[in-house]
Amino acid sequence: MNIPYTVEVRPDTGLANGKLGIWLFLASEVMLFGALFSSYIILRTGSIHWPQGELNVWLGMVNTFILIGSSVTMVMAWASLKLNDWGKHRLYLILTFALAGIFLVNKYIEYADHITRGEYPSHSTFVAMYFTLTGLHGLHILGGMVVMAYFIGPGKKMYQTNREQFVNRIEYTGLYWHFVDLVWIFLFPVLYLL
Amino acid sequence: MDNVATLGTAAHEHAHDHAHEELGFWRKYVFSQDHKVIGIQYAFTSLLFLLFGFGLMMVMRYQLAYPGSPIPLIGNWLGSANAPGGIMLPEFYNQLGAMHGTIMVFLGVVPLAVGGFGNFVMPLQIGAPDMAFPKLNMMSYWVYFVGGVVMLVSFFMTGGAAQSGWTSYPPLAVISPGQTMWLIGMIFLITSSLLGSVNFIVTIVQLRARGLTWMRLPFFVWAQFVTSFLLLLAFPPLEAAGVMQLMDRVAGTSFFMPSGLVVSNQVATSLTGVATGAVGSGGGNPLLWQHLFWFLAHPEVYVLILPAMGIVSEVIANNTRKPLWGYRALVYSVGFLGFMSFIVWAHHMFMTGMGTTMSAFFQTTTMIISIPSVVILTALLLSLWGASIRFTTPMLFALAFLPMFGIGGLTGLPLGLAPSDIHLHDTYYVIGHFHYVVAPGTIFALFAGIYYWFPKATGRQMNELLGRIHFWGSFVCINLVFAPMLIQGLGGMNRRLYDGGMQYALNADLLKWNVVIGMAAWTLGLFQLPFIINFIMSIKWGKPVDNNPWEATTLEWSAPSPPGHGNFLTEPVVYRGPYEYSVPGAAQDFTPQFEPERA
Amino acid sequence: MHSEADDIKKHVRTYWMIGGALYVFTVITVAVNQIHLALPFAVTLALIVASMKGYMVASVFMHLNHEKKWIYGSLLLTVAFFIVLMSIPLFTVMDSIGTDIVQEVPAGSAHPGAGAPAH
Numbered sequence: 031m032n033i034p035y036t037v038e039v040r041p042d043t044g045l046a047n048g049k050l051g052i053w054l055f056l057a058s059e060v061m062l063f064g065a066l067f068s069s070y071i072i073l074r075t076g077s078i079h080w081p082q083g084e085l086n087v088w089l090g091m092v093n094t095f096i097l098i099g100s101s102v103t104m105v106m107a108w109a110s111l112k113l114n115d116w117g118k119h120r121l122y123l124i125l126t127f128a129l130a131g132i133f134l135v136n137k138y139i140e141y142a143d144h145i146t147r148g149e150y151p152s153h154s155t156f157v158a159m160y161f162t163l164t165g166l167h168g169l170h171i172l173g174g175m176v177v178m179a180y181f182i183g184p185g186k187k188m189y190q191t192n193r194e195q196f197v198n199r200i201e202y203t204g205l206y207w208h209f210v211d212l213v214w215i216f217l218f219p220v221l222y223l224l
Numbered sequence: 225m226d227n228v229a230t231l232g233t234a235a236h237e238h239a240h241d242h243a244h245e246e247l248g249f250w251r252k253y254v255f256s257q258d259h260k261v262i263g264i265q266y267a268f269t270s271l272l273f274l275l276f277g278f279g280l281m282m283v284m285r286y287q288l289a290y291p292g293s294p295i296p297l298i299g300n301w302l303g304s305a306n307a308p309g310g311i312m313l314p315e316f317y318n319q320l321g322a323m324h325g326t327i328m329v330f331l332g333v334v335p336l337a338v339g340g341f342g343n344f345v346m347p348l349q350i351g352a353p354d355m356a357f358p359k360l361n362m363m364s365y366w367v368y369f370v371g372g373v374v375m376l377v378s379f380f381m382t383g384g385a386a387q388s389g390w391t392s393y394p395p396l397a398v399i400s401p402g403q404t405m406w407l408i409g410m411i412f413l414i415t416s417s418l419l420g421s422v423n424f425i426v427t428i429v430q431l432r433a434r435g436l437t438w439m440r441l442p443f444f445v446w447a448q449f450v451t452s453f454l455l456l457l458a459f460p461p462l463e464a465a466g467v468m469q470l471m472d473r474v475a476g477t478s479f480f481m482p483s484g485l486v487v488s489n490q491v492a493t494s495l496t497g498v499a500t501g502a503v504g505s506g507g508g509n510p511l512l513w514q515h516l517f518w519f520l521a522h523p524e525v526y527v528l529i530l531p532a533m534g535i536v537s538e539v540i541a542n543n544t545r546k547p548l549w550g551y552r553a554l555v556y557s558v559g560f561l562g563f564m565s566f567i568v569w570a571h572h573m574f575m576t577g578m579g580t581t582m583s584a585f586f587q588t589t590t591m592i593i594s595i596p597s598v599v600i601l602t603a604l605l606l607s608l609w610g611a612s613i614r615f616t617t618p619m620l621f622a623l624a625f626l627p628m629f630g631i632g633g634l635t636g637l638p639l640g641l642a643p644s645d646i647h648l649h650d651t652y653y654v655i656g657h658f659h660y661v662v663a664p665g666t667i668f669a670l671f672a673g674i675y676y677w678f679p680k681a682t683g684r685q686m687n688e689l690l691g692r693i694h695f696w697g698s699f700v701c702i703n704l705v706f707a708p709m710l711i712q713g714l715g716g717m718n719r720r721l722y723d724g725g726m727q728y729a730l731n732a733d734l735l736k737w738n739v740v741i742g743m744a745a746w747t748l749g750l751f752q753l754p755f756i757i758n759f760i761m762s763i764k765w766g767k768p769v770d771n772n773p774w775e776a777t778t779l780e781w782s783a784p785s786p787p788g789h790g791n792f793l794t795e796p797v798v799y800r801g802p803y804e805y806s807v808p809g810a811a812q813d814f815t816p817q818f819e820p821e822r823a
Numbered sequence: 824m825h826s827e828a829d830d831i832k833k834h835v836r837t838y839w840m841i842g843g844a845l846y847v848f849t850v851i852t853v854a855v856n857q858i859h860l861a862l863p864f865a866v867t868l869a870l871i872v873a874s875m876k877g878y879m880v881a882s883v884f885m886h887l888n889h890e891k892k893w894i895y896g897s898l899l900l901t902v903a904f905f906i907v908l909m910s911i912p913l914f915t916v917m918d919s920i921g922t923d924i925v926q927e928v929p930a931g932s933a934h935p936g937a938g939a940p941a942h
Contacts, residue, residue, distance in 0.1 A: 453900065457901060512911075
């Protein structure tokens with residue numbers, strides 16, 4: 031039994047199932063992070079003192095560069111597939127994976143720094159917010175890395191057996207990855223700069 | 225493929241067709257990716273949870289009817305930490321209360337209405353071979369299952385299960401035991417319903433059969449569609465809030481813990497916070513939780529009720545042998561209802577010191593949202609007009625739904641207006657109100673659905689006599705349970721007293737109802753026995769039926785009973801609207817959607 | 824198929840340019856931060872820059888500049904409810920019964936984040 035429209039698009043909606051599925055998932059993610067941002071605003075406006083400049087802006091900026099870079103390589107990984115350039119696709123996908131890894135290493139350095147200074151989440155509401163937001167975002171990075179690792183490794187077989195669907199899957203992975211990047215684009219000023 | 229699904233092809237023939245696809249036991253019945261098996265898994269699990277949640281309530285009701293006396297039968301099994309000598313401790317009563325609510329809503333009704341009926345019926349009704357993402361579907365069941373296990377296990381942890389109500393308001397929820405497991409369980413359940421709702425929406429948008437345009441969708445599918453959007457967009461804020469409350473408890477943060485909170489002459493902190501020396505920084509906002517919680521939990525009310533309305537519409541159309549009255553009005557109403565349900569949440573919070581501007585806003589939206597509900601109920605009621613009704617068991621339950629949901633809805637109006645809500649909010653009136661919506665409302669509709677689609681799922685019909693005993697017994701008892709609560713509540717009786725409100729001892733008129741409610745609840749329990757017996761026996765010994773025993777018009781009845789893997793024998797094509805009953809000039813009193821036009 | 828490949832090649836150039844623009848915007852937002860503007864200005868500016876960056880990612884990398892109506896529809900609904908969600912802070916402070924709790928920051932106290940309970 032085959033589920034219709036897994037690969038080909040349904041004529042009246044112009045979509046394949048996965049495309050709509052990943053966007054709906056991202057819609058729910060918008061609400062997840064939205065609730066946390068909303069809580070951030072409530073807690074910050076309700077506080078009498080809110081620390082500024084507690085975080086290392088330069089580390090944060092480097093991480094922003096890394097994540098934006100990984101977004102570019104991700105979209106290139108998909109575009110190279112569309113151009114039937116398997117070699118370039120491999121290169122860009124592995125590069126994306128590596129950049130994601132470097133991002134997490136950076137994050138680890140930051141976390142370790144806070145812990146050694148005794149700044150646990152219970153230290154202040156700001157630090158609590160910082161750990162919760164970046165922690166959840168970090169989990170999303172990790173999730174993305176697992177998916178990429180799958181397509182770098184065992185998942186790549188599908189390129190031979192069902193090329194079209196493989197391209198679609200890379201596109202959906204990309205959509206997710208850009209969303210994770212997008213969240214960071216807002217997290218960076220909110221936590222590091224303001 | 226231009227063929228049309230035809231009736232009367234035996235199911236075994238179909239099974240034979242697919243013999244080469246045979247899977248092993250585990251893949252076929254346990255880790256199945258077939259939407260029908262998953263739907264049945266959901267249904268079984270959630271029915272067991274409903275029974276368990278009902279059991280918790282029956283125990284609570286004993287304590288309320290006869291405060292301080294040992295609980296008969298099971299009293300000695302509850303453990304000395306919960307009920308020494310069989311006499312219930314207040315903490316245990318709180319656990320039962322919190323877990324009754326949690327289990328009934330998140331593990332019982334929603335999984336049955338959405339996971340069970342949605343999964344089983346919806347793809348059949350839209351003529352799809354399966355859900356759009358079968359693996360995801362399997363995952364959402366198993367994530368739900370783990371969430372349920374976590375909730376059950378929490379009873380056996382030190383400190384017991386959560387005891388801060390199903391709403392888990394902080395600071396109480398942050399400082400009382402049991403809550404951590406509740407939060408972990410909830411995160412599983414939320415994840416499960418997110419996976420499910422993505423799957424549902426994609427399936428409905430993408431996998432509708434040829435000819436099945438939006439205005440030809442059965443109303444049940446519309447209800448599931450709107451419900452899925454509610455789950456998709458309203459649940460994530462609670463997930464965020466759950467993560468923050470978990471942080472408050474485990475990492476000692478203070479998202480919801482205000483500074484300077486003193487309980488029993490001690491500065492209150494989260495339990496784990498004390499253990500690790502991390503006492504939290506204070507400065508949190510308990511109201512934030514309430515906002516995030518009700519941002520989910522009000523749409524959740526509609527998640528509870530919309531699938532029920534969908535089921536009732538199907539059953540009513542089928543048993544009145546008439547088209548539904550005002551199909552388009554029903555569809556627009558359900559969409560509007562879903563949209564509005566996102567902007568009424570703060571009517572649960574009139575007691576929090578909300579000012580008049582804000583409460584005026586939420587009172588207005590609350591009154592507005594009652595309009596589509598009334599439109600739906602009216603349309604269903606008018607559908608009965610002039611019909612020659614078949615009083616089958618599913619129809620009895622569907623008919624009972626109408627006045628029961630009506631009472632539930634009307635008793636809600638005083639709660640949607642701040643001046644009356646402030647007096648009624650913490651009384652039994654609220655309990656009576658929302659149980660009228662959910663218990664004799666939604667759960668009756670779910671029973672109607674079980675009796676109605678049982679033949680499709682098993683190929684056999686449930687026993688009508690046992691069904692009638694089940695219906696009439698339940699109908700009488702459930703009203704004796706909830707109507708007195710409205711009386712008690714109007715009398716001002718507080719709803720959170722574990723001794724059944726002994727401080728109202730001078731007002732015997734109020735207290736005597738506790739015994740009545742208790743008796744009615746236990747009798748209600750007895751009247752579920754015919755159902756359980758009927759359900760189990762009919763699987764094996766029920767009257768065998770063909771594809772379309774109810775002579776219904778929607779697509780699921782063109783598939784074999786039970787449908788094989790892939791559902792339909794030939795590609796289904798839809799020629800007309802969903803409720804073409806008693807069409808003038810037609811040979812029979814139903815013209816199925818899948819029957820081709822005759823020249 | 825040929826024209827699609829051409830299209831993609833054109834897009835590739837856009838992708839690199841957008842990537843560069845995102846870097847530039849990041850530098851700008853950090854640079855502005857170094858001037859230490861008054862908070863309301865800083866917040867507005869940072870959010871505008873972040874929104875522009877977000878817009879670029881969503882419209883180009885995620886192809887939202889040409890998508891199908893079902894995706895726009897779902898996202899529109901999400902945006903509507905997102906706005907409701909973001910107005911919760913307003914709801915908590917806008918209109919409450921009783922007086923505001925005025926709490927002085929104790930002199931010399933640098934305890935970060937020790938907020939007063941919100942209204």
